[in-house]
Amino acid sequence: MTRPKRIAGTIAHRGAILLYIIFALFPLYWLLKVSVTPNDLLYSEGVLLWPSRASIEHYLFVLEHSDFPRFFRNSVIVSGATAFIVTILASCAGYALSRFAFRGKYWIVALMLLTQMFPLVMLVAPIFKMLSPLGLTNSLTGLVIVYVAFNVPFATFLMQSFFDGIPKDLEEAAMIDGATRFRAFSQIILPLTLPGIAATLGFVFTAAWSELLFALMLISSAGVSTFPVGLLSFVSKFSVDFGQMMAAGVLALIPACLFFLFIQRYLVQGLTAGAVKG
Amino acid sequence: MASIDIAGIRKAYGPVPVLHGIDLSIHDGEFVVLVGPSGCGKTTLLRMIAGLEDISTGEIRIDGRRVNDLEPKDRDIAMVFQSYALYPHMTVAENMSYSLRLRRTARERIASAISGAASKLGLDALMARRPRALSGGQRQRVAMGRAIVRAPKAFLFDEPLSNLDARLREQMRGEIKKLHQSLGATSIYVTHDQIEAMTLADRIVAMNSGVVQQVGSPLDLYDRPANLFVAGFIGSPAMNMFDGTYRAGGPAIEVEGGYRIPLRRALQAADGTGITIGIRPEHIPVGAAGEGGIPAKVELVEPTGLGTILHVRPFGATLKAFTLSRDATAVGDTVAIRLPAEWLHLFDAQSGQRLS
Amino acid sequence: MTAVAHPAQLQRDQRRLLRRVALASEPWLYSSPALILIIAVMLVPLALGISYAFRDVRLLNPFSGGFVGLQHFEALAGDRNFTRALKNTLWWAGASVFFQFALGLILALLLDRPFRGRAIAQALVFLPWAVPSFLSGLNWAWLFNPVVGPLPHWLFALGLFDAPNNILSDPQNAMWGPIIANVWWGVPFFAITLLAALQAIPRDLYEAASIDGANAFQRFWSITLPFLAPTIAITILLRTVWISNFADLIIVMTNGGPADRTQIVASYIFTQAFRRLDFGYASAIALVLLLLLMAYSLLIVLLRQTMLRKA
Numbered sequence: 010m011t012r013p014k015r016i017a018g019t020i021a022h023r024g025a026i027l028l029y030i031i032f033a034l035f036p037l038y039w040l041l042k043v044s045v046t047p048n049d050l051l052y053s054e055g056v057l058l059w060p061s062r063a064s065i066e067h068y069l070f071v072l073e074h075s076d077f078p079r080f081f082r083n084s085v086i087v088s089g090a091t092a093f094i095v096t097i098l099a100s101c102a103g104y105a106l107s108r109f110a111f112r113g114k115y116w117i118v119a120l121m122l123l124t125q126m127f128p129l130v131m132l133v134a135p136i137f138k139m140l141s142p143l144g145l146t147n148s149l150t151g152l153v154i155v156y157v158a159f160n161v162p163f164a165t166f167l168m169q170s171f172f173d174g175i176p177k178d179l180e181e182a183a184m185i186d187g188a189t190r191f192r193a194f195s196q197i198i199l200p201l202t203l204p205g206i207a208a209t210l211g212f213v214f215t216a217a218w219s220e221l222l223f224a225l226m227l228i229s230s231a232g233v234s235t236f237p238v239g240l241l242s243f244v245s246k247f248s249v250d251f252g253q254m255m256a257a258g259v260l261a262l263i264p265a266c267l268f269f270l271f272i273q274r275y276l277v278q279g280l281t282a283g284a285v286k287g
Numbered sequence: 288m289a290s291i292d293i294a295g296i297r298k299a300y301g302p303v304p305v306l307h308g309i310d311l312s313i314h315d316g317e318f319v320v321l322v323g324p325s326g327c328g329k330t331t332l333l334r335m336i337a338g339l340e341d342i343s344t345g346e347i348r349i350d351g352r353r354v355n356d357l358e359p360k361d362r363d364i365a366m367v368f369q370s371y372a373l374y375p376h377m378t379v380a381e382n383m384s385y386s387l388r389l390r391r392t393a394r395e396r397i398a399s400a401i402s403g404a405a406s407k408l409g410l411d412a413l414m415a416r417r418p419r420a421l422s423g424g425q426r427q428r429v430a431m432g433r434a435i436v437r438a439p440k441a442f443l444f445d446e447p448l449s450n451l452d453a454r455l456r457e458q459m460r461g462e463i464k465k466l467h468q469s470l471g472a473t474s475i476y477v478t479h480d481q482i483e484a485m486t487l488a489d490r491i492v493a494m495n496s497g498v499v500q501q502v503g504s505p506l507d508l509y510d511r512p513a514n515l516f517v518a519g520f521i522g523s524p525a526m527n528m529f530d531g532t533y534r535a536g537g538p539a540i541e542v543e544g545g546y547r548i549p550l551r552r553a554l555q556a557a558d559g560t561g562i563t564i565g566i567r568p569e570h571i572p573v574g575a576a577g578e579g580g581i582p583a584k585v586e587l588v589e590p591t592g593l594g595t596i597l598h599v600r601p602f603g604a605t606l607k608a609f610t611l612s613r614d615a616t617a618v619g620d621t622v623a624i625r626l627p628a629e630w631l632h633l634f635d636a637q638s639g640q641r642l643s
Numbered sequence: 644m645t646a647v648a649h650p651a652q653l654q655r656d657q658r659r660l661l662r663r664v665a666l667a668s669e670p671w672l673y674s675s676p677a678l679i680l681i682i683a684v685m686l687v688p689l690a691l692g693i694s695y696a697f698r699d700v701r702l703l704n705p706f707s708g709g710f711v712g713l714q715h716f717e718a719l720a721g722d723r724n725f726t727r728a729l730k731n732t733l734w735w736a737g738a739s740v741f742f743q744f745a746l747g748l749i750l751a752l753l754l755d756r757p758f759r760g761r762a763i764a765q766a767l768v769f770l771p772w773a774v775p776s777f778l779s780g781l782n783w784a785w786l787f788n789p790v791v792g793p794l795p796h797w798l799f800a801l802g803l804f805d806a807p808n809n810i811l812s813d814p815q816n817a818m819w820g821p822i823i824a825n826v827w828w829g830v831p832f833f834a835i836t837l838l839a840a841l842q843a844i845p846r847d848l849y850e851a852a853s854i855d856g857a858n859a860f861q862r863f864w865s866i867t868l869p870f871l872a873p874t875i876a877i878t879i880l881l882r883t884v885w886i887s888n889f890a891d892l893i894i895v896m897t898n899g900g901p902a903d904r905t906q907i908v909a910s911y912i913f914t915q916a917f918r919r920l921d922f923g924y925a926s927a928i929a930l931v932l933l934l935l936l937m938a939y940s941l942l943i944v945l946l947r948q949t950m951l952r953k954a
Contacts, residue, residue: 026753029746029768036782036827037774043791102677109670117674124685125881126936128888130912131929134695134922135688158684161677178372181339186386186437187360190669200376219775221891226917237777241895251791258778269773270766273835356659 037262044068044255067256076231077257080239085264087149087235088217091156095164095213096206098157103168104194108177121162129159133226146227152235155223160213167212171205172198204275211272218265236261289350289440289473290315291336296345298331298497305331306497309345318467318474322484323494323520329477330445332494336475337443338362349440365434369446371426373418373433380414383433404435407466424455431463435470444476448483460486481521485509493517515639518565518632524596526565529604530636533560540564540633543603546581551628554642561636568609570630573597573622580623585616599624695926715927724903724911725928732907734818735825736887740879742826747833752863754834755841772831780895783824787811811897814904821892821905829886833878840874841867880943884936908932 044067046060071077106114136155137146145151175198183193199206221237228234234242240257291313298306306328313319321329334340336347338359347354354362374382380401387397405411408428418426427447434442444463448456464487467474478484484491485505493500493508493516501513505521512518518526531540531548535558539547548564556562576582586605587598594611601624608624616622633642699711719725754765771779787810789795795807811820844867852862890909893899899906899914906914908928916925 022753022758025749026764026768029750029753030764032827033768033771033831036779036786037770039786039793040782043785098677098680102674105670105673109673111667111670114670117678120678120681120686124681126884126940127689127933128909128912128929128936130888130890130909130916131692131926131933132685132688133913134700134916134926135691136684138700138922139688139691154680155684158680161681165677176370176372178368178370179374181337181359182366182368182372182433183374183385184339185337185359185364185366186433187389189358189360192389197374215773215775219777221775221777221895222913237775240778240781251785254781255785258781261778262774265773265775266770269770273766273769273773353655356655356662 040255040258040262043251044259046252048252067252068260070253071256071260075253075257076234076239077236077260079232080234080236081260083149083233084218084235084237084261087152087156088214088264090153091160091217092210092214094153094157095160096168096209098161099164099168099209100199100202100206102161102165104172104198106165106169107172108180121165124159124162130222133222136223137226140227147229147233149233149235151227152224155227156217156220159220160216164209164213167209168202168205171202171208175201207272208275211268211275214268215265291441291473291475292346292348292351293332293336294346294348296332296335296342296347298328298335298340298343304497309499311492311499311502313473313475316471316473318476318487318489319492320476320478320484320488320490321492321494322478322481323500324479326496327494328497329492329494333443333445333475333477336441337364337366363437363440364443365437365439365441366443366445367427367430367434367447369449371418371430371447371450373426373429375418378415378417379410379421379429379432382418382429383436385433386437400436400438401432404432407435407469408432408462423451424459427451427459428462431466435466439472441473441475444474444478446478447476448478448480456480456483463487482523485521491521493520495520511641512565512632513641515563515565515634518634522567524568524607524609526567526632527571527604527606528563528565529602529606531562531564533558533562540631544601546602548626548631549628550631554633556635556642562642563634563636563639564626565632565634566606566626566630568596568607570627571606571608572625572627573599573608573610573616574625576621576623578623580625582621583624585618585620585622588616588618597622692926693930695923696930697927698923700922700926701920711923715924716931718924719927719931724906725908727903728906728908728911731818731905732887732909735822735893735905735907736883738818738822739825739829739886740883742822743829743833743882744875744879746826747830748837750830750834751837751841752867754838769831769835771828772835774828776828776889777891777895779828780821780824780892783820783827784811784896787820812901814901817897817901817905821896824892824896825886825889828892829882833882836874836878837871840871844870876943876947880940884940887932887936 042059045063045065047062047064047066050060050062102117106118140146140151140155143151145154179197179201180190180193183197184190188196219237220235221241224235224238225241228238231239231242236257240254240261291311293309293311293313296306296309297304309328309332311319321332323329331340335342336349338354338357342355349362349364374385377385383401383404384397387400392400401414402411405414408431410425410428410432413421413425413429418429421429430447447463448459451459460483463476467487476483476487488505490502491505491508492502495516501508501517503511508517508521512521512526515528519528529542531542533554533556534541534547535553537547538550538553540550540562541547542564554560572580574580581601583599583601583606585597585599589596589598590613594609595613595616597608597610597616599606599608599622606624634640635642696715697710697712699709699714750768754761754768774782786792786794789807789809795804795809798804799807811817848866849862852866857865887907888909890907890913893905893907893910894913897905899910909932912925912928912932915921915928
């Protein structure tokens with residue numbers, strides 16, 4: 010390829026990437042912008058790219074005068090617990106699917122695939138009716154149980170693909186060296202799938218953090234609301250206080266985005282079933 | 288150290304049979320090589336001895352003790368894998384000491400065991416490194432060190448040199464042989480490379496399609512191959528093979544073009560039986576045309592430095608002849624070759640078995 | 644041969660049986676916690692939900708729960724909202740998947756070759772996926788709101804709008820709001836999946852093709868696409884099904900309005916269940932949706948089988 014052609018190609022490539030980055034970041038940027046626009050300038054400076062005077066009054070309000078910190082805390086508890094439990098369950102199940110060829114494996118895979126396909130809204134009613142006699146509606150525990158079940162299938166597939174990338178020789182060598190299979194699994198294989206574990210934790214945390222429908226359905230009191238529910242009620246209460254709503258939105262974004270930024274590299278790796286060579 | 292007895296072993300994966308009845312007795316301290324082409328079942332047999340595969344039928348005894356139902360960790364054997372299977376997140380020292388740490392061995396015993404193995408294998412300077420910082424040959428040695436430290440009843444090797452380049456393979460072959468001489472351990476070694484088999488083995492077990500073809504010392508298999516498979520597999524360059532018919536009146540073998548190769552003794556075969564004749568390249572004397580013998584056209588000349596391989600065509604078949612001299616023979620020349628009866632290997636063309 | 648089995652033999656057989664059982668149950672031991680949870684929390688409610696479709700279940704009415712046969716389905720057949728929701732679902736899923744796929748593929752192709760800053764660019768461009776879906780909905784709703792958002796004004800300035808209106812209140816075009824939010828949120832998923840598949844293609848194939856004289860487009864057509872085809876097929880299938888079930892954005896941005904113009908089947912189910920608390924009717928709708936989606940999946944799988952057979 011001739012030099013000018015190559016340079017033009019590179020410029021086009023970088024330009025396209027830049028466009029995507031702008032498209033990806035612009036809405037978030039706008040959220041940030043409105044959240045730091047003081048109330049008096051909100052309507053007059055609606056279209057400007059940055060307010061003439063930035064202020065953190067909305068953040069202060071949200072943090073000090075609303076239930077938001079509680080919503081945030083509840084979400085952290087629920088998402089963290091879900092991510093942790095799912096990772097444990099998915100590691101074991103993913104290991105089983107990766108290493109063993111057994112009758113019923115086909116059925117398990119089919120079952121998990123099936124769960125990804127049907128409308129979860131369909132389960133809203135039955136789950137409500139099942140959990141209410143157990144006293145698990147309107148509780149964080151009930152929510153965690155539901156979220157764990159929903160996320161285990163995909164997490165299992167993710168962990169399985171990571172396990173597939175580790176040669177079976179390693180367990181065999183460990184078992185010949187004197188380890189039981191479980192020891193080989195926990196001492197040798199699991200440490201090597203740290204990227205997979207990170208990816209699963211991050212993915213499940215993000216998924217639980219964003220879940221709306223079941224939180225809406227199962228939680229009715231503000232004391233145990235997770236932030237999606239909290240934010241929505243916030244929105245309806247303060248239907249014109251955009252600045253505060255956006256500040257709440259930005260605050261809600263931070264954990265999910267941070268987590269995701271750390272683990273997205275591993276997700277791509279995991280989906281390619283990255284090989285681990287000794 | 289221990290003896291290993293394999294009796295009546297059969298293995299099938301579902302409906303597909305892989306091993307059809309293997310019987311083998313390995314003596315204490317012996318170095319036995321299982322050799323054969325890919326898919327012949329040698330690795331399956333090794334893994335069954337290790338406990339990594341189930342035994343469909345038959346029995347395996349290590350040191351007289353039946354091990355069919357024992358876990359690998361209870362069989363007291365060590366294995367060197369083709370891919371080395373070193374634990375990537377542990378250092379060389381940790382890799383080698385893993386089995387001892389599992390058994391809660393005292394720290395001083397671990398340290399002395401590791402340093403002993405390390406000095407034998409020249410690994411002293413590498414103890415703190417991770418596998419990814421090692422070369423292929425070094426990883427191989429760590430894999431062996433891990434096995435030695437166990438002081439097991441037997442060593443199992445699963446094509447350990449296949450991943451190395453030719454030069455390194457030569458070198459490691461020598462080191463494995465020296466190690467065996469110093470440790471005297473019972474060893475079972477699987478390979479598809481017949482040179483490794485010839486140089487390392489006390490006895491070779493040649494396998495094909497799940498059946499043992501021949502068991503014997505390397506020279507046994509070289510000098511008296513039991514069938515066509517062994518004859519063609521052992522030895523490099525490979526044995527020449529061509530077809531002929533047995534003529535009881537002679538006795539002689541008649542080949543294409545009407546040539547008759549006289550035999551010293553009659554064969555235990557009927558007149559007219561199809562015969563496959565084998566003769567090793569180094570056993571075909573080549574002389575100038577007209578010096579007596581069968582005239583042959585030279586089709587190809589391969590100088591190896593050590594000698595020359597001549598591809599000659601006496602009658603229908605092309606034969607390779609190996610001479611230790613630097614021949615000035617050129618392609619297209621005519622030479623005279625002889626097929627001395629004492630170097631002929633005669634096999635029944637149908638069954639492939641050796642004829643006496 | 645003795646008629647009585649040798650005691651050592653018996654013991655050996657016992658041990659062998661135990662070992663066999665232990666080995667066979669190992670995979671189940673590892674996978675049972677996950678399986679039990681899935682069965683309890685997803686399959687049992689599924690069965691229950693299917694049964695609700697045939698019963699009268701209202702949350703506020705303690706006397707409900709009786710069997711009503713196909714009553715709900717009869718009502719469904721005549722429910723105009725439902726038919727409209729079906730049409731909207733097609734529109735919603737079709738447009739979302741198309742744009743997500745197209746933009747995701749382009750992004751994946753752009754990220755496939757290494758360049759300085761790729762790691763940062765990749766992280767930034769995948770960020771929308773981390774944003775909780777409903778927050779992305781709210782965010783875009785605000786962007787489209789002429790009071791605080793720039794988009795109506797810019798679209799007006801560009802001449803696409805005749806006035807800086809909120810697209811979400813326009814019955815004709817309201818659907819585009821959630822679709823755009825969905826595309827923004829969903830492109831990273833497609834891009835990540837396709838990128839992973841692209842990176843699995845051996846590089847020497849491209850090199851061989853270049854030597855053979857193929858240009859960039861030809862290489863894409865004859866190497867990239869065939870390798871990518873299975874991944875594309877599965878991903879599109881799964882995402883179409885998933886997006887058809889995805890009600891969050893619609894509920895948050897338009898709540899089905901204006902005048903039910905953006906109501907899709909999934910959000911309609913939610914409205915019936917959550918707002919009107921008519922679990923029976925909601926379950927009936929959900930069952931119909933499930934059957935439709937299963938039929939769709941089966942169709943695609945059959946299509947793929949026939950294509951494979953022809954190849």
